[in-house]
Amino acid sequence: MILTTHMLVGATVASKISNPFLALPLALLSHYLCDSLPHNDYSIVNISERRWNKTYRHFIEIFLDICFGAVLISLFSGNSPIIFAGAFFAIVPDGITLLSKILPQNKLAALHQKLHNFMNNIGDLDGNKKIPVIWGISSQILIVLISIFLLR
Secondary structure, three states, rough: OHHHHHHHHHHHHHHHHHOOOHHHHHHHHHHHHHHHHOOOOOOOOHOOOOOOOOHHHHHHHHHHHHHHHHHHHHHHHHHHHHHHHHHHHHHHHHHHHHHHHOOOOOOOHHHHHHHHHHHHHHHOOOOOOOOOOHHHHHHHHHHHHEEEEEEO
């Protein structure tokens, strides 16, 4: 799932739960719940294969994705710090995934990656995760629209 979607869900969770000790862990958990739904991701194959001279495009996509999420949250929320903290906590698992790609010897990041992969592949019985693009994009658009509606 793209980072904007995760950020909006995490921001929505944080906007509805006033206690940060509950809101932030739930925003983090929302990442795994969203990843269990059918979705498409953009590729970070060059990062995964450590082809550093070709990774600039991936890092630009990641940066723009985070910026777009922050702009949407700014436009549709009350802009309280807890909302942005919820958005941040919701993308932490993908940050750990990036860390596991950059530092594959990190055992904690590798352990997390197993959990993350499991959640991403729920319901994928044959292990190839071939989701029609229309469904992978539609699920994210629906989640974004619901999140924006609930953020208001």
